[in-house]
Amino acid sequence: MTRKTKTSAAKLPRDPAAEAALVLSSLLWLGQAALIASCVAGAIAGDLAGLLPLGAGLLALGGMRAGLDFFASGRLSAMARRTVAAYRTEVLNTESRRHQSQSPAVLAGLLAEKLEMLRPAILRYGPAGLRVRTVPLVLLVVAFWQSWAAGLILLVAGPLIPLFSALVGMAAQQASARQLDQMASLGTMLSERVSALLDLRVLGAQTRVLDQFRTSADTLRKRTMEVLRIAFLTSTVLELFSSLGVAMMAVYVGFSLLGEIGFGTWGAPLSIWSGVFLLLIAPDFFAPLREMSAAWHDRASANAVLAELAQWREAQADTILGNADAAKPAAAASELSLKGVRIRRGDQIISYPDVTVAAGQALAVSGASGAGKSTLLAAIAGLLPVAGGQVVVNGTLLTDETADAWRAGLGWMPQSPHFLEGSVLANLRLGAPDADRSAAMRALEDAGVAAQVVALPKGLGTSLGTSGAGLSGGEARRITLARALLAGGKVLLVDEPTADLDEETAQAVRQHLQGLRASGAMLVIASHDPALIAACDLQIAPELAEAAA
């Protein structure tokens, strides 16, 4: 996915209660620092009896801070989990309704890897934002109250940190976006090349493909290093500024207590209590600023992911009718009508003649390669929307409301076979979970592929890859015909059932389809086979492809 157009991305969710709890927890450190300073000052003055209540107070404040941190991190983790889960559900639900999904590698990267990048940003960026706007300010006022010189040290060292962060932040966001793009394209390249491995070997293209991989992996390495460089540079500079600030404070307090520095207070010399107190709060003045800068990188990555999600949402894709949910099959169709159907395919619109098929009839959809036969079958199954006209089943329009039930009663043999990882039997049972082995064998016989399945190493139990490994192209297609027959629907949509078959097997398949028709099934058959077309009751051909507006 590339970022060619600017799209409006969603914002990261915030939790004001958790953020307020974390700010309160940070501010409680002021109380703890005051108590520690009192302990030190008391111990130096020899007042050991006062240490006990101070220690108890210290523990109580520590307990409160731990409670607040626990409360906030629990809420933020739950919110991060909910957000990632909601985006995952949205992507999966939408993709399951798209006629053609995004590349599996891009989707896998988005779902498994990239959405997870939202989590650290939700956990850290929101809380760091509120903390950086409040805690340093309060600590600065308190430091000024104790000593204007101490306040001045913080005032000078502090703003350099956000200033520097803002400068690198812009570069960080662009670098993260470039890294994500490259991750996606390397993932797509890997999955495409692996699936075409044998073709690449035969074409002698291995070296070129390896070179492409090398270049692409090298680009990813460079882009990742770019992100890391910015992250390391930021944290080095931030550590430098905050260490300098704390060191300057230590020098000022040390020399003041030794009596070498006599300025910087509001009259009386700096007391031991004030000195210890200032030393304790100085690191916490810088802590939120450093946290903010670290979180800035999380936000940069998260923003890049949100921009990719926004682009994914805007991607144009044909939507399947219905909810792609499991539904009860509708009553057996007695009539299917096409009225003025026009279907958009890319930048052309294909038109079809009006026709009505009844139960017990077969409709042949013929025409040249690319004319639009498979397209019509997909539209009849509600897998593609029509750009004009109507598909009507038993007098009812095929719509989002009626499509799931209609599809549940269909037998479907697609042009390109797809299987799930699993045995031949498991794949046959997809549309008929209760079918036994003998019913499965009968369906294989009817599809003219029983002998070939029996000859496989484990027969029906042989494992099929997603593309039907172990079977020829024609055998794999006939297994999908057997799957459609086993599903037992009274309407069958079959795409080129006799393609790639020798005449004898083709004749057997034609006869079985005739038998189904005779038993009352409705058949819609896309085919180039003149004998099969002639044997159908009705014939249509896609009429006209015109350029879409």
Ligand SMILES: Nc1ncnc2c1ncn2[C@@H]1O[C@H](COP(=O)(O)OP(=O)(O)OP(=O)(O)O)[C@@H](O)[C@H]1O
């Ligand atoms: N996903 C798609 N996006 C855009 N155009 C497509 C898409 N799929 C197919 N087409 C185009 O739609 C037209 C009809 O394709 P279809 O697969 O329906 O033809 P067909 O008649 O079944 O061809 P064949 O006999 O070769 O199987 C073709 O021009 C094809 O290039």
